[in-house]
Amino acid sequence: xxxAIVITSGKGGVGKTTTTANIGTALALMDKKVCLIDTxxxxxxxxxxxxxxxxxxxxxxxxxxxxxxxxxxLIKDKRFDxxxxxxxxxxxxxxxxxxxxxxxxxxxxxxxxxxxxIDCPAGIEQGFQNAIAGADKAIVxxxxxxxxxxxxxxxxxxxxxxEMEEPPRLVINRIRNHMMKNGxxxxxxxxxxxxxxxxxxxxxxxxxxxxxxxxxxxVAYKPSSKASIAYRNIARRILGETVPLQSLDTEKxxxxxxxxxxxxxx
Amino acid sequence: xxxDKKQLITMKGTKDGLTLFIDDTCSFxxxxxxxxxxxxxxxxxxxxxxxxxxxxxxxxxxxxxQMSLLKKIITAENRFTIQTIESDVVPREEVRKWQENSExxxxxxxxxxxxxxxxxxxxxxxxxxxxxxxxxxxxxIFIMGNLRGIAHAGIDGDKQAFIVASYMNPMQLRIAHYIxxxxxxxxxxxxxxxxxxxxxxxxxxxxxxxVLSQRRREINRxxxxxxxx
Numbered sequence: 001x002x003x004a005i006v007i008t009s010g011k012g013g014v015g016k017t018t019t020t021a022n023i024g025t026a027l028a029l030m031d032k033k034v035c036l037i038d039t040x041x042x043x044x045x046x047x048x049x050x051x052x053x054x055x056x057x058x059x060x061x062x063x064x065x066x067x068x069x070x071x072x073x074l075i076k077d078k079r080f081d082x083x084x085x086x087x088x089x090x091x092x093x094x095x096x097x098x099x100x101x102x103x104x105x106x107x108x109x110x111x112x113x114x115x116x117x118i119d120c121p122a123g124i125e126q127g128f129q130n131a132i133a134g135a136d137k138a139i140v141x142x143x144x145x146x147x148x149x150x151x152x153x154x155x156x157x158x159x160x161x162x163e164m165e166e167p168p169r170l171v172i173n174r175i176r177n178h179m180m181k182n183g184x185x186x187x188x189x190x191x192x193x194x195x196x197x198x199x200x201x202x203x204x205x206x207x208x209x210x211x212x213x214x215x216x217x218x219v220a221y222k223p224s225s226k227a228s229i230a231y232r233n234i235a236r237r238i239l240g241e242t243v244p245l246q247s248l249d250t251e252k253x254x255x256x257x258x259x260x261x262x263x264x265x266x
Numbered sequence: 267x268x269x270d271k272k273q274l275i276t277m278k279g280t281k282d283g284l285t286l287f288i289d290d291t292c293s294f295x296x297x298x299x300x301x302x303x304x305x306x307x308x309x310x311x312x313x314x315x316x317x318x319x320x321x322x323x324x325x326x327x328x329x330x331x332q333m334s335l336l337k338k339i340i341t342a343e344n345r346f347t348i349q350t351i352e353s354d355v356v357p358r359e360e361v362r363k364w365q366e367n368s369e370x371x372x373x374x375x376x377x378x379x380x381x382x383x384x385x386x387x388x389x390x391x392x393x394x395x396x397x398x399x400x401x402x403x404x405x406x407i408f409i410m411g412n413l414r415g416i417a418h419a420g421i422d423g424d425k426q427a428f429i430v431a432s433y434m435n436p437m438q439l440r441i442a443h444y445i446x447x448x449x450x451x452x453x454x455x456x457x458x459x460x461x462x463x464x465x466x467x468x469x470x471x472x473x474x475x476x477v478l479s480q481r482r483r484e485i486n487r488x489x490x491x492x493x494x495x
Contacts, residue, residue: 146397150379153396157378194396194414196376 010151051216106134290324
């Protein structure tokens with residue numbers, strides 16, 4: 001039996017889809033069987049970030065309306081055999097997706113996969129309710145901005161009402177170290193003090209992330225940047241490892257650290 | 267036979283006016299009968315001054331229609347005005363309401379953005395009120411945690427209500443119909459302070475906790491609202 005984790009944030013544009021793609025990739029790198037589900041009907045992005053856009057034949061709405069089997073709609077990743085994507089519909093009517101239908105799909109996928117990562121749409125309407133319906137755990141993504149923290153707080157409140165296995169955990173995304181130091185951005189402690197949930201990872205704002213998603217290759221695939229390591233660390237924490245938080249300061253010995261990181265793994 | 271002789275209605279003159287005792291052991295009809303008789307006995311002229319009457323019912327409870335009948339008989343064609351009608355009996359429902367309003371209810375949670383926590387009576391919140399969250403109470407609000415959202419004490423109009431927080435950095439403080447908001451510049455918030463209505467300035471002020479003991483002495487008394495009735 002696998003476990004289903006929903007990635008949500010409330011606010012749009014904080015990096016839900018990027019986080020989903022990268023956590024999925026990082027888990028697949030650790031030889032886990034992973035299935036990603038995009039639930040943002042009408043505005044699907046996850047397939048683009050994963051570079052699987054032109055392989056889509058069937059989507060989640062087709063599965064729910066029984067135009068195809070679940071297995072037919074799953075797209076196998078280019079890089080990993082054990083990584084699949086269930087894409088969202090781009091044109092179909094989104095009202096056909098229900099919480100019930102989502103629960104059925106997730107339950108079926110859990111038989112086959114170790115981790116099901118659900119990419120939630122922005123907002124708190126039906127789309128959000130559907131996305132969290134089948135999930136066992138939740139990861140809330142926020143950026144160190146007031147508006148984003150406010151929405152994350154709202155989302156955590158809603159998630160607490162759901163019966164999940166454990167309270168949601170937090171990813172603080174798009175951290176800009178120099179702004180945090182100057183006090184122009186909320187710092188990590190401030191965010192944690194307001195949200196008071198466990199932190200599962202911090203990711204710095206890295207140009208590589210944008211470059212990589214434009215290439216259709218999640219940044220976590222290649223350990224070439226700090227963001228990549230950050231996502232890999234999150235995946236390791238999901239697996240239950242204790243990994244210290246990444247230091248935010250860029251120092252000379254960064255390459256050294258990455259080498260050391262690999263030394264630890266092998 | 268002595269029963270019949272016993273006066274059901276007794277009147278006493280005091281310097282504040284007239285007090286009218288109605289015996290609480292006889293039936294209401296009997297008391298009304300005698301009251302009507304007594305009233306008819308003495309019809310004062312219109313030129314006489316108006317007298318204030320306090321009616322004491324003892325352990326008798328009157329329903330609304332009985333109450334209005336009583337009022338009608340006393341005031342009709344007379345130079346009486348009713349000041350108060352006092353009864354030593356309080357309906358269970360009212361007592362329950364009083365109790366509810368004077369109880370302190372403890373909650374242990376975080377009130378997050380978009381959530382509203384409403385309490386009848388006093389609220390003791392062990393946890394934070396986050397920005398965008400709101401707590402309201404008909405009585406006072408005590409927060410053992412960070413108040414960063416909105417707190418509204420005395421929501422039914424009790425101006426004496428106050429708000430206490432371990433860490434006070436609210437978006438808004440509201441007491442009865444008063445509203446105060448945080449300044450437009452970024453502020454750090456204060457520790458162990460209270461918010462209450464300053465009658466002279468006619469607005470909400472935030473001050474050290476110690477000020478409370480001078481301004482709101484009645485909090486030491488448990489049945490304060492029972493007494494204020």
